Amino acid sequence: MTDHQLPVLWTFRRCPYAMRTRLAIKHSGLSVYLREIVLKDKPAEFIQDSEKATVPVLKLPSGKVLEESLEIMRWALKQNDPHDWLQVLDAEPEYSEAFLAELDGPFKDALDRYKYASRYDLNEDEVLRHRARGSASLKCINERLDEHPFLSGHSQGFLDIASLPFVRQFRIANPTWFDSQDWTSLHAWLKQFLESKQFAIVMQKLTPWHLQQGKGILF
8 A cells, every 4th residue: 555545543642532543553553644633723624534523533545434443443453453452352242342331431421520520610529429430440440450461361452452541541630549549450551551662652742733744644
C-alpha cells in the first residue's frame, strides 16, 4: 500500500479511546496517518469525516469511516495480530462482552463524574459515590489479575489494551488515594504498562494537524 492509500486516524493524545486505538494499530504493524486535533478547535475536515466529531475516527482509503474505538481496534487486529490479542474474545466471549460493556458503560460514567466533577456540578458526597462505583470495577479487575498475569490471560491482549488507558485516568484523578488502595495486582499491571515502550510510543506529543501538513504524521 502506497502512502497516499493509507488510512487517516483522527486522534487526541490524552483521550483514552484514541489511546487504545493507537495501541492496537501500532501492535498490528499497520501504517496510518495520525491527525492530532485540538478539542476546542476541531478542523472542518475532521467534522466532514465524522459528524459526531469525537475521536477517534479512522477514515479508510475507500472512504469508509470507523467511528468507534473498539471497532477500530478490531479492524486493525483482524488484519494482523502478531501476539493474538484477539484470542481472549474467542476464548471467553461472555466474559469479554460483559467486561467491555461495564468498562465503556458504568465504569466510564463513574470515571467522568469522579475526574471531572466540576463539569457535572457535583458536590463532594456525589463525587465520592462515583469514586466508589468506579472502585468496584477496579476491585473486579484486581481480582481477575490475582488469577491471571493479564486480563486477557497469560499475556497482554485486547481486554488489557481496551482498559488500561481508562484505569490510568482514574488514577490521575487522585494518585495518592489510588496508590493507597489494596489492589496489588492492578497496581503492578498498570505500572508495567506506564513504564513500557508501547506506552511511550503512543504518547509522543504531536503538533495539531492543519491542512498545510498534508496527510498527517506517519505512524
